[in-house]
Amino acid sequence: MKFDLVIAGVGGQGNILASQVIAQCAMDAGYNVVNTETKGAAQRGGSVLSHVRFADREIFSPVVPLGQADVLLGFEPLEALRYINLLNKNGKYIINTAAVPTILANMKVDVYPSIDEILAEVAAKGLDGYLLNATQAAKDLGNVLLTNVVMLGAFTAISDVLPAEAVLNKLLSKVDPKYHEADIAAFNRGRDIIQAMQQEQKI
Template identity: 60%
Template sequence: MRSLRICMCEGGNEIMKLDIVIAGVGGQGNILASEVLAQCAMDKGYNVLSTETKGAAQRGGSVVSHLRISDSDIYAPLVPVGQADILLGFEPLEAMRNAKLLNSKGKFIINQEPVQTVLSNMGADVYPPLSELEAAVKAVCPHGYFVNATQAAKELGSTLLTNVIMLGAFSKVTDIFTPEVILAKLLSLVNEKFHEDDKAAFAAGQKLV
C-alpha cells in the first residue's frame, strides 16, 4: 500500500517526499514513535526534518509531531495544511484537530480511545461523540483506519504499549520501510527488558489494519 509521493522537480527529475503527522496527548509516546521513524529514514540516507508542538500540559496536553522525509532538500519542519501523507492519531480528538494537514489522497490510522480534556473532566466542556470525530476526519480524507490501539495494549498488559501498536499498524500502510526495519530500530532505542512486550505489541498493531 503506497504512501509516499513521487513529485517532478523543475529539471524533470523525480523526487520522493513523505510527510507524517503524529497527533496525541502527553504521555502517549508519540515522540518516541517519531524518533523511530526519523532514524529509519536517516539510516536509508534520506533527508529528514522533524519537530514537535506541545500544549501547556506536559502530560495530558496536546503533542503533535511533524516528520518530513525526502531524497531532496526540505526547507521547513512543519507539514503544511493539506500535505501530510500519513496521519497517526494516538487520540481521536487530537487527530480530528490535525486532520486538515492531510492531503485528500493520504491515509490515517486513528486510535479510537479518547483521553478526556481538562475542561471535559471539569464539566466545563463536552467531549465530542466518536462518530462526529470520525466523520470530520473522513470529510478531509476518506482513506484510513480507525483502530482501538489502547484496548489492544490493555490486553497485552499495559496502555504504555499503545505507541508500539500504532507503529505496527503504520508498518502496514507504507512501503518506505519494512516492518522488520521499524521494529529493529524501536528495539535499539528502548531497554532490553521491554523487548518481548514491544515485539508482541508491534505484531498486534499489524493485525489491526
C-alpha cells in the first residue's frame, strides 16, 4: 500500500497543520511516513505546498513526483491549478473555490485570473474531483480559520485510507480544548458537503 497526498495553498490557511495531522495519523496506523513543505513568503500569503507520503514499505523521496498524487487538496484555487499536474489520472481533487489573491495582485502589479478561468483550466485537465467553498462554510460556522478543518473533513469523505475518527481525534489532540466544539462542527461540515455531492452523483 502507498498513498501520496499534496496540499496546495497559501500562508496562513493552515495547510501545514492539516498535513501534520494526516502524517501523524498515518504514523499511528503503522505506516512509513514522510512529510515536507515547500514555502514561498508564507506569512505574506505566499505559496505553501505540503507533501505527505505514506506506505507499508520504504519511501525514497519526501516529494510527490509529477502525476503520482492520489489526492490533491487545494486550499486556494490558483495554487490548486498550479500543482494539479501532480495528481495521477485516477486521483481526486478537492478544491476550495475561495480565492486568496497574491500581494502583487492586490497591488495591481500582477493579475489574478477569474475563478471561472481557473476552474475552466482545472476542468480541462479531465480529472475527477470536487469543488466547494470551504472558506464560506467556515465563515458560516463563525470563524474563517476553520477552513482547513472543513478541508480535512472533506478529505476523509473521499478517501478511506485513514479512518475519519482517527483524523479528527489527531486534530483535536493538537488544539486547545476550547476550540474542540468548533473543530468538530467544521470537520463534519466538510464531510457532509462532499457526501451530499456524492449522493447527487448517484442519482
